[in-house]
Amino acid sequence: MLGLNKKDTTLFLIVIGMAMLAPFILNPFPEGSSLAQMFNAGYPDLMQRFVIFGILVIGFNILFGLTGYLSFGHAAFLGIGSYSAVWMFKLVGMNVLPAILLSMIVSGVFALLIGYVSLRRSGIYFSILTLAIAQMCYNLAYSVLGNPSSNFNLTNGETGLQLSLNDPRILGSATTDGALPVTNLFGAAMRSSYQWEAGSWLFTFNVGYYFSAIIMLISFYISIRIFRSPFGMMLRAVKSNQQRMNYTGLNTRPYVLAAFVISGIYAGLAGGLLSSMDPLAGAERMHWTASGEIVIMAILGGVGTLIGPVVGAGFNEYFKNILSKINDDILHTWLSFLPDGLENLLVGFLHYFVGKGWHLTLGIMFMLVIIFLPGGLVQGGQRIAKLFSRKKDGQATPPATQTPAE
Amino acid sequence: MGILEVKNVGKRFGGLQALNKVELDVKENTCHAIIGPNGAGKSTLLNCFVGKLMPDTGSVMFDGQSVLGRTPYEINQMGISRVFQTPEIFGDLSVLENMMIPIFAKRDGAFRMHAFENMFAEKEIVEHAEHMLEDMNMADKREMHAASMSRGDKRRLEIGMCLSQEPRLLLLDEPTAGMARADTNNTIDLLKQIKDERDITIAIIEHDMHVVFSLADRITVLAQGTPLVEDDPENIKGHPKVREAYLGETAAA
Numbered sequence A: 001m002l003g004l005n006k007k008d009t010t011l012f013l014i015v016i017g018m019a020m021l022a023p024f025i026l027n028p029f030p031e032g033s034s035l036a037q038m039f040n041a042g043y044p045d046l047m048q049r050f051v052i053f054g055i056l057v058i059g060f061n062i063l064f065g066l067t068g069y070l071s072f073g074h075a076a077f078l079g080i081g082s083y084s085a086v087w088m089f090k091l092v093g094m095n096v097l098p099a100i101l102l103s104m105i106v107s108g109v110f111a112l113l114i115g116y117v118s119l120r121r122s123g124i125y126f127s128i129l130t131l132a133i134a135q136m137c138y139n140l141a142y143s144v145l146g147n148p149s150s151n152f153n154l155t156n157g158e159t160g161l162q163l164s165l166n167d168p169r170i171l172g173s174a175t176t177d178g179a180l181p182v183t184n185l186f187g188a189a190m191r192s193s194y195q196w197e198a199g200s201w202l203f204t205f206n207v208g209y210y211f212s213a214i215i216m217l218i219s220f221y222i223s224i225r226i227f228r229s230p231f232g233m234m235l236r237a238v239k240s241n242q243q244r245m246n247y248t249g250l251n252t253r254p255y256v257l258a259a260f261v262i263s264g265i266y267a268g269l270a271g272g273l274l275s276s277m278d279p280l281a282g283a284e285r286m287h288w289t290a291s292g293e294i295v296i297m298a299i300l301g302g303v304g305t306l307i308g309p310v311v312g313a314g315f316n317e318y319f320k321n322i323l324s325k326i327n328d329d330i331l332h333t334w335l336s337f338l339p340d341g342l343e344n345l346l347v348g349f350l351h352y353f354v355g356k357g358w359h360l361t362l363g364i365m366f367m368l369v370i371i372f373l374p375g376g377l378v379q380g381g382q383r384i385a386k387l388f389s390r391k392k393d394g395q396a397t398p399p400a401t402q403t404p405a406e
Numbered sequence B: 001m002g003i004l005e006v007k008n009v010g011k012r013f014g015g016l017q018a019l020n021k022v023e024l025d026v027k028e029n030t031c032h033a034i035i036g037p038n039g040a041g042k043s044t045l046l047n048c049f050v051g052k053l054m055p056d057t058g059s060v061m062f063d064g065q066s067v068l069g070r071t072p073y074e075i076n077q078m079g080i081s082r083v084f085q086t087p088e089i090f091g092d093l094s095v096l097e098n099m100m101i102p103i104f105a106k107r108d109g110a111f112r113m114h115a116f117e118n119m120f121a122e123k124e125i126v127e128h129a130e131h132m133l134e135d136m137n138m139a140d141k142r143e144m145h146a147a148s149m150s151r152g153d154k155r156r157l158e159i160g161m162c163l164s165q166e167p168r169l170l171l172l173d174e175p176t177a178g179m180a181r182a183d184t185n186n187t188i189d190l191l192k193q194i195k196d197e198r199d200i201t202i203a204i205i206e207h208d209m210h211v212v213f214s215l216a217d218r219i220t221v222l223a224q225g226t227p228l229v230e231d232d233p234e235n236i237k238g239h240p241k242v243r244e245a246y247l248g249e250t251a252a253a
C-alpha cells in the first residue's frame, strides 16, 4: 500500500488504528472512578502531546537513528517553530495551516544554518556544538530578543509570546465580544471537542487532537519512505563507515546536512502544532533539558527503529502525567492497609518519586531500559513477540539476520 | 605515458622522511606491484594518491589530471577505487546493500537526494549488485549482516564493491594480509581473473612474494621511502640490491 512493503504497511495500519481510536484506548476506566482519575489519558491536551512529541521524536530519529549524529540541541527548533506559529496568529490570522507552514520554513532555515556550522565536526564535538548553539538560542529568546520595552520584542522574554487584542491579524479573525480569537482549521476550532457518554464511560473527540494525529501519520509515513529509500540507506552507511563512503565517491556532508534539516523541520512542525493547540510560546521550550528529553524519548523507544520514537514519546508523556498527578494523599489511601508507622515512613520515602519528583522515577525507568533493553522498548516488544512465536511453533526461530531498522 | 604518473613525491612526518623523491609510472592495463619492507612508506604513498594525505613535494597525475588537493570522493569519481589494508565495508548493512552503494555512487555522483523511491525498486542497480555478488561467489550471502562475515569474505566484498564501479585504476593495499593460504590463493585467482577480463589498471602493495610474482607485470621496490629499482618481475627476483634490501630481510625474518 502507498509504496510500502507488507510489513511496513501492517505497521502503518496499526499506527493509524491506534491514533484514530486513541480516545477509546486511552480511556479504559469509567468516568469518575479512582482508576480513571489516575490512569485515564484520553484528555485532549495529553493526547495532543502524545502525537506532537511523536512527530518531534520521529524527526529526531531520522538524524540520530540513521546517521548516528546525536544532536543535543533539537529543542531549539521546537521553540523556533512555536514562536513562528504564534507570530503567524498575531500578524496574519488564526488558521493553523499557514502557521505550521511558517514554523516548518523558519525552522528549516535555522536547521540549515546551525547544521552547516555544527556538521564541521562529528561525534561528541558535534553534540557539544548543537548544545551550545541551542543554549544560545534559548538565551536570545529569554532575554536579548524578548525585552518587552524594546521596539524589537520578538519573543516577549520570560512571559512568553502570546496573543493580544491589539494584534494586527490582517485576515482579521472575528474578535467580536472582546475575547481573543481561537486557533482553527477553516473555522473548526482546535479546542472544540465532541463528548460521547457511553454508560459510565466518557469519550472525548477533540479537533486539535485529530488534526495533530493526521499530521503525525503523514510524518510517520514520510519517515518510513525515507528509511526505505536509497537516501536512507546512504544515511545508514554514514553511521556505519564514513571512510568507506568517502572512498566510494560519496560526499557525506550534504547527506548528513539534509538529514539534519529534515529533522529540524519535523521539530519545527511539532513546535508549530504545540502553538496551534495553545497559542503561547515560551523560551523554556528551547532549554537544554528539553533537548535532553528528546534524546531520552528516542532512546527509550528504540533508536533507529521506525516505531520506537512514537513509543518513546508516548511512554514518556504518559508516565510524566501519571507520576506528577500522584500526591501524598493518594499514596496514603493506597498504603492505608499498612500499620500507621510503616505507612508514614513509606509515604515519606515515595514522596520523592512522585508529584514534582517524577523526574526521579522516569530517570530510574530510563536507566532500567538502557541496562536491560539497550534497543529500547521496541526491543522489549520484539523479545516478547519472539517468546510467543517460539511457543507456537514449538521450536526456536533461527536468529534472523538483523534487518536494518524495522 | 602512464595512467598514473608520480613525480618527485616527498612526505615528512615530524622527523621521519616517510617518502623521498618517489617516481612511479603505472602503464594502462597493467598490474604494477609496489613492494618493500614494513615501514617503507607503501601505504603512505597510496594515501597520497587518494586524497588521504597531501604530499609535501611533487605531483601525482591520473590520466593527465592532478589528484593533489582533491577530496577522496572527487578522486574516486575520477575513476580510482581503493581497497584498504584492513577491509573497510559497511558493517551494519547487508551484503547486498554494501554492493549497491558504490553502484549508486557511480550512477548518481557524490550526492543525490533520492529520498522517496524504494531502494530495491531500482531494478538496474539491484541486478548489477546481484551480478557482482555472483562474480565474487557470494550470492548466497546477500542478506547477511556484512560485519558478521569472515575476514576473507569481507575482503572479497570490498574488492567487489570497488570493481562494481568499473574503476580505471584499482589500488590494493596488502589484499592478502592476515589471510589463510586458501583464502590467499582464492584472492590471487580472483585478481587474475579481473586482470584478464577487464580493462583495468591495478596498483598493488603486497608483502607476499607468491602473490606479487603471480600477478605483477612490473615491480617497484621501495625502501625507506625511496624507490630502489623498478623492473620486470624476472629481473627483480635476481636483483642484488633487492635481495639485500628486501628479499634477504624477509628470508631472515
Ligand SMILES: Nc1ncnc2c1ncn2[C@@H]1O[C@H](COP(=O)(O)OP(=O)(O)O)[C@@H](O)[C@H]1O
Pocket (backbone or CB within 6 Å): B013, B016, B018, B036, B037, B038, B039, B040, B041, B042, B043, B044, B045
Ligand atoms: N599519519 C602518520 N603520522 C606519522 N607517521 C606516519 C603516519 N603514517 C605513516 N607513518 C610512518 O611512516 C612510515 C611508513 O609507513 P607506511 O607507509 O604505513 O609503511 P608500509 O605501508 O610500507 O608498511 C612508518 O614509519 C610509519 O610509522
Ligand SMILES: [Mg+2]
Pocket (backbone or CB within 6 Å): B042, B043, B044, B085
Ligand atoms: Mg602498509
